[in-house]
Amino acid sequence: MASQQEFIERIQKSYSPKGEYIYLGAGMLDGTICADAKINLALKMMNRHGLIAGATGTGKTRTLQLIAEQLSNAGVPVFMLDVKGDLSGLNKPGESNANIEERVKALDIAFTPSGFPVELYSLSGKIGAQMRATISEFGPVLLGKILDLNDTQTGVLAAIFKYADDNKMALVDFNDLKKLLSYLSEGNGAQEIKDTYGKISSSTSGTILRKIVGLEQMGLSQMFGEKSFDIEDLFQKVDGKGLISLLNISDVQDQPSLYSTFLLSLLAEIFYNMPEVGDLDKPKLVFFFDEAHLLFKNSSKAFLDQIEQVIRLIRSKGIGVFFCTQAATDVPESVLGQLGNRVQHALRAFTPNDVDALRKTVKTYPASDFYQIDKVLTSLGTGEALITVLNDKGIPTEVAAVHLIPPTAVMGPMSESECKALMQSSDLYKKYQEIIDPISAYEILTQKIEDKLKADQAVAEAKEASAPRSNGRVEKSTFEKVMNATITRQIGREIVRGLFGMITGKKTSKKSGSFLGF
Template identity: 50%
Template sequence: MTPPEPAAPPSVAETAVRIAAGYATDGPALELGSVLHGGQPHPDAAVRVPLSMLNRHGLIAGATGTGKTKTLQLLAEQLSAAGVPVVLADVKGDLSGLVQAGVPGDRVTARAGQTGDDWTPTAFPVEFLALGGLGTGVPVRATISDFGPVLLSKVLDLNATQESSLGLVFHHADDAGLPLLDLKDLRALLSWLVSDEGRAELKGLGGLSPATAGVILRELIALEDLGGDVFFGEPAFEPAELIRTTDDGRGVVTAVELAAVQDRPALFSTFLMWLLAELFEELPEVGDLDRPKLVFFFDEAHLLFAGASKAFLEAVTQTVRLIRSKGVGVFFVTQNPTDVPSGVLGQLGNRVQHALRTFTPEDAKALRRTVSTFPKTADYDLEELLTSLGTGEAAVTVLSERGAPTPVAATLLRAPRSLMAPADPAVVAQAVAASPLSARYGQPVDRDSAYERLTARLAAPPPAPEEDEVPERRAPRRRTSGRRAPERPAADDDGVLGEVLGSSVFRSFARSAASALGREITRGLFGTRRRRR
């Protein structure tokens, strides 16, 4: 009997359709592109990510020039169209083009045909912010107290001992009722606590060494020279402003303009983490939703983790792990997945991996580590794939609607529908002028705070009055024998009130009340101050 002939291997098209079947969804989804297999795209084999899985976080990685920014733009557009607000870091100014409709062309038309996309030029609602007004966007500021000691230590590049000492200073400021609003407030408090007059205030808490205070003061001066003096202050930005939709139901895309502070990477990366931490503290628990409440794109993520302390990394990991239940998704955008600590990387269920380059032995090692984080696949040689992908192509694996990883799909990504270049400055200026946030945050405010209060303490007391200027003492009232002194008339009630207010009992009560109020201030994972609703 003749043995049956072996079955013919599946065709390239059949393999592409099988891979795409792992990306099928019943609910709304973001369209990423089409499966690449056998050296060609397959428009009928769609790669998508369920909208309900966007709060499971994600990673967009790849070498410079491989298309990470356009992928970020593509996702932000579709999220906005689905009614989900977006926050993104615009480091180079490229993403301002979201506010303008894209320009048709041969390349866009060809990409649309290859990915099965009915491409239409579209503009999206964008809110432009700028750190401290260093740029054209609405100024964003934070108070020193709201920023907290852990994040500030990251910005100042302090060691563990210095970070601990800074935390002690913040604790004392809360208890003593000394608002830390800007850099001069913190400098004044540090100088006070190592002075002869103020040194005793921390004696029971371990004290603050002049050497540590000196290091922190020097770093604060350096930060001020780099623009921190305009970022720290009031009015402090309310993170709730990030969660807005337009009248037609589209999510507002908040682009944080960072081009003017590219030389201050620690400041802008830590600022983004501050925004995320504030959202974590303020948003209620909502569990799993049909669509996230907000998606946060963390560009240049390697800057956040470089040189970070153990306490800082633990706080980042915990924030990323827990903020999912508050309806917030976080995407880290970086050149190499190994830039992200494993504790954070393990929380990122959606992966868009653009091409990696292997010019050095370290690059080759990073490639092998990246391959090991992908699901097993017989459809691709991942090491070869990740080094041969072209611009606008990526290896994708996301979480399906049931929460399981999808098969790895080499994907030709769709073209964004907005302008793939920086927007016209006049258009950006018009958007900023029309923003409702401009009136709220446009002008800085400098109110009474630690600097003013400590300066008042150091001010010389008023000179004592001359002897001939001392008012005559009222002669004591005579008491009649066996009788009480007559009561004061009603016109002297102010004197009674003055005696009460000046009494030791009242002063003790006032001190206790003030201390209790100060202790109501609590701090979250990063030491950031929780705002009372």
């Protein structure tokens, strides 16, 4: 077995980046904390993505917090999913206690309490600034996943989106989608699409409508509409520190497909709209995807292939993505292979499935001269992890069992009154409180139906009265006026959809509302 001095020298050589870095903790050997064996993660390698894994209660959330804190200090904005609402304490300086004092003494570091700029978001709008997307932006594939539709139903949804795109109808909220679905599944609308798009059965349209109504009854319809979220708001800095944006999902925890899919849509939008920047000294944004297993659960191969493509290509946009889950086996191999930085907390081996997961996880780590990795993974304590990252040259570092540093902000939630005060003082909270109801599919179809009824009635009356036609100028219908209006022409250019059926163009704000520009 290698000596402690050899271990320290190897760690120092492996974990000493030339540029800016974040400090994770000190290496451990045979249960001894070696303060000089410092474990650093180069900022320039954080767009090579990462994995933070471990059993419940092993300290994953606090690892997320300490990494987010140091990224913020380095001027790098962070986006995080706050599953239980207990990361909001990042806004306030922490307080020392006996456990922290013992930890910093062992690591030979100072504890300096610090708070960080935090923005609170939510999908319901009740516990943070409202995060929204328009139905058109979201696309049929991701919406089908949220609604838990099967392949046939998702295919029908795709045809509906295609009709809306071809006919220059913006789908802003569920009212638009319900109106269009009803129109295309019966009467004149069904005849209109029969040859070009295919017939929509009443059972399929009824199922989709029931799923939509189900989400509305949960109070989640407001996550679709205007103003839709502007991704530029994630890239802000405050007093030189990167903004930490927290999406609080404590009120929708029982809807995992909802928030995991919404996160993916946000990541895909960032991918579409951010320019290529190549390798930077530090990332432009780091995106932490907590409860990552929910994203991959029951997903089709085509869906997983598209996720893989986003993760593979988004690093060239200067974006780092870290998945957080219980076991490395929760992440498909095609995605796991792209995660260069690994922080593995303790694993348990209580069941045959646990043993199998442990065996597979061990195989994903480089061989070590200092550890039997399977034994280390089952013996790590809370706040300890097995780590390997990429060095400056993109080469995996030595595997090290690490005693992690403590976060410097509060390790827990803010009080309800503090959260309300933070929200009320936020410019972004005020920005997304505004609800806009632009001219969209609902208004266009309503007027189209009314005009058709009036036209039919006029024809009937003309036949009945045999009255001569007027030689005066024919007034355009309201529908024609809407379709020829300047604002409609601006949203009516060719629509291009990319991965997940999402619109690839950027959004621009108009005086009369926020519309899509292509």
